[in-house]
Amino acid sequence: xxxxTQTPKHLVMGMTNKKSLKCEQHMGHRAMYWYKQxxxxxxxLMFVYSYEKLSINESVPSRFSPECPNSSLLNLHLxxxxxxxxxxxxxxxxxxxGPNTEAFFGQGTRLTVV
Amino acid sequence: QKEVEQNSGPLSVPEGAIASLNCTYxxxxxxxxxxxxxxxxxxxxxxxxxxxxxxxxxxxxxxxLNKASQYVSLLIRDSQPSDSAxxxxxxxxxxxxxxxxxxxxxxxxxTVWP
Numbered sequence: 337x338x339x340x341t342q343t344p345k346h347l348v349m350g351m352t353n354k355k356s357l358k359c360e361q362h363m364g365h366r367a368m369y370w371y372k373q374x375x376x377x378x379x380x381l382m383f384v385y386s387y388e389k390l391s392i393n394e395s396v397p398s399r400f401s402p403e404c405p406n407s408s409l410l411n412l413h414l415x416x417x418x419x420x421x422x423x424x425x426x427x428x429x430x431x432x433x434g435p436n437t438e439a440f441f442g443q444g445t446r447l448t449v450v
Numbered sequence: 451q452k453e454v455e456q457n458s459g460p461l462s463v464p465e466g467a468i469a470s471l472n473c474t475y476x477x478x479x480x481x482x483x484x485x486x487x488x489x490x491x492x493x494x495x496x497x498x499x500x501x502x503x504x505x506x507x508x509x510x511x512x513x514x515l516n517k518a519s520q521y522v523s524l525l526i527r528d529s530q531p532s533d534s535a536x537x538x539x540x541x542x543x544x545x546x547x548x549x550x551x552x553x554x555x556x557x558x559x560x561t562v563w564p
Contacts, residue, residue, distance in 0.1 A: 378554035381551055
């Protein structure tokens, strides 16, 4: 089972709203990731959590706030987003984070900021 | 600078043909290599991983790695219309500050016509 579950699948939010994206995996993976993907572009890494601690923040604006409540869950809190933040937000997980580690993606949340 | 290069395509092949997708990378010390398939509007799906020089076969898919030439490829035999998708090459440098990071190429769009 290589399932990573993301909710919601679609989200439309205004620039003054606060919303959260959720990601869950039950594979015992110890690394979880947030990626952002714009149309016809490759995924761009935003954050990496390893053993529930933030290990990589790719200089993401503070209007994106990640949270890892436990080893199975990963949230991305959104506040005061801009229309250019509209994208597919992808969660991924992997057993570790070293070499030879396969990462599996969830189905993504399609976010539209209006 | 960590770079992963792919021909963006589109690559168009007839049903039943072999599709050949290529990827080059900039760091000779790269550790592991992955191919993801992404259907339009969907999330990336891991289809192959390869860590050692040579060929790795899984069903109709064969990944080929040549670390001396810094080159990794994906062959799809007996191509089917359902193989039509964007194929993303990803590289894990697997050491130091790059631990936990997947570097993606821009993807090659493949169309298999009946």
